[in-house]
Amino acid sequence: MGDTIRTIFLIVAFSILMAFQINMAADIRTTHQLKNGAELAIHDAMLAYNKEELSKGKVVFNQTYAKKYLVDSLNANLKLTGTATSTILYPKKDSFFTQPVKLLKVVFVDESNTKSFPYTYKDPEYDVTQILKRPGIVAILETKAPRYFKGKDTIVRQATSFEFQQSWVEN
Structure with missing residues (x-):
């Protein structure tokens, strides 16, 4: 009997530990997926620089196209759906994400709105500080990690920045 x-x-203890482990692995994977997707998307958005301004020696982003490229890249790489004017992107059926991804902020730091670099971007609302040595874009995304077993939702927030590289410019 003993x-x-x-x-x-x-068996019960093992089951509880496995449930915690699986949920924690989902949190970690969500963080990695969101970070990787955001980095790719910001890189794509950086390609929307104004060529006329660049010929004058200034890096200025076309914010309309940059936002479109950013959202299109998030849609393609994270299997989401949304438009350039969307702040909420919804997961497709084959997406890892089960909850919408919120595009909390996209900030363009270029030579049309910043006098000198390096520039320190601070956002007290989301507790984000990014130092940009050159013109760049900062994006803050958020979603909830999927729960495979009942438990408290984990909100994953990712702030990502990318700086303009002169080597990208076509010759």
């Missing part, structure tokens, strides 16, 4: 009770206790 062996049976110990066995049942071990």
Whole structure:
């Protein structure tokens, strides 16, 4: 009888630990997926620089196209749906994400709105500080990690920045 009770206790304890582990792995994977998707999307958005301003030696982003490229890249890489004017992107059926991804902020730091670099971007609302050595874009995204077992939702927020590289310019 004692062996049976110990066995049942071990099975229950193992099941609880596995549930915690699987949920934690989902949190970690969500963080990685969101970070990687955001980095790719910001890189794509950086390609929407104003060529006329660049010929004058200034880096200025076309914010309309940059936002479109950013959202298109998030849609393609994270399997989401949304438009350039969307702040909420919804997951497709084959997406890892089960909850919408919110595009909390996209900030363009270029030579049309900043006098000198390096520039320190601070956002007290989301507790984000990014130092940009050159013109760049900062994006803040948020979603909830999927729960495979009942538990408190984990909100994953990712702030990502990318700086303009002169080597990208076509010759």
